[in-house]
Amino acid sequence: CFSGNTLMVGTLVSGWHHHPSMPGSPHNISKNDRGLQQVVLNATYFFNNESNDAFLFKPATIDRAQKQIVKGVRYMADFQISRTVCRKRDKNNDLSRCDFQPPGPLHQVFQCHVDVWMIPWEKPQKKNFNLLCKQ
DSSP: OEETTEEEESOOOOOOOOSOOOTTSOEEOOTTOHHHHHHHHHHHHHHHHHOOOSEEEEEEEEEEEEEEESSSEEEEEEEEEEEEEEEGGGTOOOGGGOOBOOSSTTOOEEEEEEEEEEETTSSSOEEEEEEEEEO
16 A cells, blocks of 8 residues: 555564574575565565656665575565656666666655565465565
């Protein structure tokens, strides 16, 4: 659902763990982790599909990220998305070709948290997806 300046899907029950990880517990991962990059990109596409904004958003920064291996793979990440110069009506879905809006009245940033749990080996693939974005 999209209301005001907040987009929320599902519910989040997640805390950040900073202590040394035990098997099965969440652990910090590189912001360059390929799976994490895909999760953040998919969350951004979801945001774009659900928002009423005329412009597309794309990931700007990943602030922190964790991964947990427990009957599947769980990714948790805090990241920012920023409005681009690409309009939705142009049907350009390649966000890598969209520049960010320059500073000014159209510049807009959302802080997002995504929590995704996937069981990739099950067919069809099971996935639990939670996204919260706010200004």
